[in-house]
Amino acid sequence: MPPLHKRSNMSLVIPFVVLALVFAVLIWGKYKTSRMVKPTPPVQQPAGQHTAVLFFIDEGGRLVREGRQMEACSGTEVCMKAVLDELFNGPVGELDEALPEGTALKGVQVVGDMAVVDLSRDFSEEAVSGSSAEMAAVYSIVNTVCVNFPSVSKVKLNIEGDEKAVLKHLDLSDPLAPDFSLEQSPAPLPADPAASSPKNDARKGTK
Template identity: 55%
Template sequence: MAPVRRKKSTINLLVPFLIIALVFGFLIWNKYRASRMPNPRPHVQHPSGSRRVVLFFVADGTRLAREARELESCADTASCVRETLNELFNGPLGELDKALPEGALLNNVRVEGDTALVDLSRTFVDAMPSGSSAEMMAVYSIVNTVCVNFPAITKVRLTVAGEGNLILKHLDLSAPLTADYGLEGPPSDAAKPSHTDTTGGTP
């Protein structure tokens, strides 16, 4: 009967050992499987909300007029000005006419203190229609759009392909310009800007 007891003792010792081995094996397998799984991408929250801006186009071929538009929120003043002017360069959505020469592009925007430096493509000059009225409408559609939406900016300096001290046939662009709202008819209440951020306002 001694061999039977020894066999039972051996089995009693093996059972806990096998259980421990299975537990460790399971833990090691789980770690291996977890290491093979791709890490989930962190959740990035995108800025929400929108801002309402006013763009200046041409009405009746003789005066500037306002068109309101909803744009996405933006990170800083320079990028807000750039996105707003890009909408201006894209042209009107309603019955107004584009004030800018056909093919003119926005190159760059910088903000230094109370002045926005707006660099335009060479086409802005080369494709400009003749006449002082066309020049006034084109230049002040930009200046007024910037100043009406960003009250902290009181002056706009226009350059073309990086060239300053520019003089058009009828307008001197060598110095920063201030807004001229006398070039428009009285705006309707619907065209007044109303912002959900702090980058713009009403003149």
């Protein structure tokens, strides 16, 4: 029978050995983990965007272009509807909306080089009185479509499916080509200060 003190020593040593082994396994695991090359998580690329050109009006009733960031889309009709939805949502800056209040987009169809845009009845019933206001409302749509979709050269506007719709001053029976003469004229460039400087003026009879 082994001495009592030796058995006591063994009972104290064994837990320490087990604990040391546990720590050794943990440390080795962490070491291996730190040495492993971690795969780089894939970077999510932002969805493609493009800038659409929308036509609103200024205080004088002239058409003015406003850029709008748009999400990428596929299909001419789908993209055209998205652009027109933005137009119908109104401007984000200081410009005014050219469309009559309550006008809604009913549908869009592309036939060859022509876009057919169907509008709600509010487009005719809520139109601001005056030929200039009607022109601005009509060509805010026509110009927006043709500028953003170069393959489209003309736009047919229907009202609730009516292909022979007539406003108070405009006949919408025929397709319309864009009219950029309705846009606001660009501001004149500032004069060159040097050109009007007194020292550059030719003064006859002086030395």
